[in-house]
Amino acid sequence: MDDCRDLFARLRAHTDDLRPVLNAIGNELTESARSRIADEKKSPEGEDWAELDPDYAARKRQYSSGGILEYTGNLLNSMTYNVSATDVRVGSNEVYANRHQQTRPYLGVSEDDANAINQFIRDALGE
Template identity: 35%
Template sequence: MPDITIRIDDKPVLDALNRLSRKMGDLSPVLRVIGEELVKSTESRFNSQGPAPDGARWAALSPATLKRKKHSKILTESGHLRGSIRSQLMGTHAVAVGTNRVYGAIHQLGGTAGRGRKVRIPARPYLGISREDSGRIAGIVERYLEGKV
């Protein structure tokens, strides 16, 4: 875990983490809380049917997909993808949030699938840091620095 790696260049989050890093050697306690928060945020995207972390709406399901499925929820067939979202500490200075489901990548990034790669699946980013996530993460770091987390 994870099969997907997304690097985030989020200045407020990186600035807060760099300040924290200068004060402490092992960031794993605060990173664990950040990872949990990002898992909750990702699960919320599934519940609300988007939007992507950048605020873009997820592409609607095609008529053929709607006809085949039992419901109209995007990125939800069995619930396995949503249920597989986890955070994992990567040493003492990083946390990863992702899925071990191989098909998670095509839903995140888009691409072609099926026999002969004839089916085009649009990108529906569900992993990443939204503007709201960024603010929450910076707040977690600040509270941690103040001894409140």
């Protein structure tokens, strides 16, 4: 992450228009979060999520074929990002999203995400 911070500081000195890079970063992090929910079932650090409680899993199967964090698909489908002049925010507007983030983290910057972010910034710097 230090590389990201150093590169981003250089980018800020290079341009006043950070939005193209912030949009690329937002898209990357949103797609990564969606992938963690839909496929990986791991935190950004690569740690497996806790399994569902067996009783809850049995009840859930009666109403949904979705996996962990996929009961209705609303969390997955609500993942989005917002860009301002200086930052990007990734997340969901579902009221329960924060509760799930605490027990089964899906938001964050993985090593692959950090590498992609570094490349976005290098591309913007013309490197």
